[in-house]
Amino acid sequence: MASCSDDSTNDITVNGLAVVSAKTSFSAAGGTDTIALAKPVIKAYAEDSWATVASLGANVTVTAGLNTSRESRHTTVIVKSSEADSTIIDVDQAGATLKIAAPASIISNDDSKTLSYAASSTLPMTITADSSWIVPSFDSDSVYVKLGANNEGHLRSGHIFISAGSFKDTINVKQEEFAKDIAGTYAILDTYNSTDDNLIYQTAYLRDDNGQKNFVFPTLNLKLPITWSDDDMSVTINGGSLLGTINDGNSVDYVYSVLWDVKQGYLTWSSQISYAASLEYDAQDDITYGMFADNGSWAGYNVSAFRFELFSTNPPSSSGR
Known part of the structure; x- marks a missing residue:
């Protein structure tokens, strides 16, 4: 079978030279494979430089280097046993993984x-x-x-x-382990009573009380239930959590956690709404700290503070505030 006078791929007649065996699919790591042909080879080359071709007798070796790209790649090897007899062989290499x-x-x-x-x-x-x-x-x-x-x-x-x-x-x-590394004494900024010149903090003991983790406020005689997450080392406060009661001798009031969108002026004591702080350790000051932030649980609002509020009803209700 004849080919045209130049060596471009489009001008080479496929199957003019029989391939006895060929393995031309490489992993990303590369390697060398052999193509066996029916006749001795006089010329062999690849269209792309990443594939190196050599011939000896009726065998052609194709070597692919390491493919550092995530993309697979393809080329063709052109083999001739004479100017009239030639064939094209596809060569592929997988992308890196x-x-x-x-x-x-x-x-x-x-x-x-x-x-x-x-x-x-x-x-x-x-x-x-x-x-x-x-x-x-x-x-x-x-x-x-x-x-x-x-x-x-x-x-x-x-x-x-x-x-x-x-x-x-x-x-x-x-x-971390909660008992060894997290539980301890914390100072929670009281933004309601603080001023720029006088920051006021409430002392709180973060501890595990028989499986329920709490912030205990000793000066207020209140206990705020929290959820601790090892996954992101966070403390989460939910609205509507009972912290304790206040009895003045005539009536009993219930203290609940209330979450506050300070900018919009809205409050919620829904237990479905929460406020969370991920804890970090500051080596320079040797303190464990966290900043409470909105977590998207209150659609349309931004929780920016939590409050302790008195309710005459249990559970809390608007009429009991």
């Missing part, structure tokens, strides 16, 4: 331990951490995270950084 079966955040207690997660990468991987108590490593099929024992008396957090070609990922690492 990085797979780690680890959560976005690793939450651990204070014990020393080594965690492992199934992993695979077609690219060389770099894995580091920003804290000495986190030691990550990688072998052929797993990522290992070694955590040192937390004996510092406070929560701590760090990050693992993973890089492989164009892949970048970060895993958050948090280590």
Whole structure:
């Protein structure tokens, strides 16, 4: 079968040269495969530089380098046994992959331990951490995270950084135990009674009372139930939580948590509405702190403060305020 006088792909007649066997699909890691042809080869080349071609006798080797892109790639290899006999062979290479079966955040207690997660990468991987108590490593099929024992008396957090070609990922690492690192004495800013020149704080003990975590206000003789989340190290206050009662000898009033949109001037004591603060540790000042912020639970409003209010009714109601 004849071909035209130039060597462009469009002018080569396909199947003019029989292929005996060929494996031309590469993983992202690359490699070398052999194409066996029915006749000795006088010329072989690839249309793209990422595939290197060599011939010896009736065999053609195709070598693909490492594909660092996430995209697969395709080229064609043109093989000739004479100017009249030639064939075109498709060559494909898969895109790079990085797979780690680890959560976005690793939450651990204070014990020393080594965690492992199934992993695979077609690219060389770099894995580091920003804290000495986190030691990550990688072998052929797993990522290992070694955590040192937390004996510092406070929560701590760090990050693992993973890089492989164009892949970048970060895993958050948090280590704490409520009784050892979170429970303790806190100062809650009393914004209602404070001024710019005189900030007033209410002392509150954050503690676990038989499974129910509370802020206990000793000077007010009140106990505010809270929900603690290890996932984001947050304290959540719900509206309509009973803190205690006040008895003046004639009547009993009930103290409930009320959430406040200060800007719009609206209050709610719905238990479905909440206000949350994620806790952090400040090494410079050696304090654990958090800032309460709206969490989107009150549609159309922005919770910006919580209040303690008296109600004559239990449960709380508008008529009982």
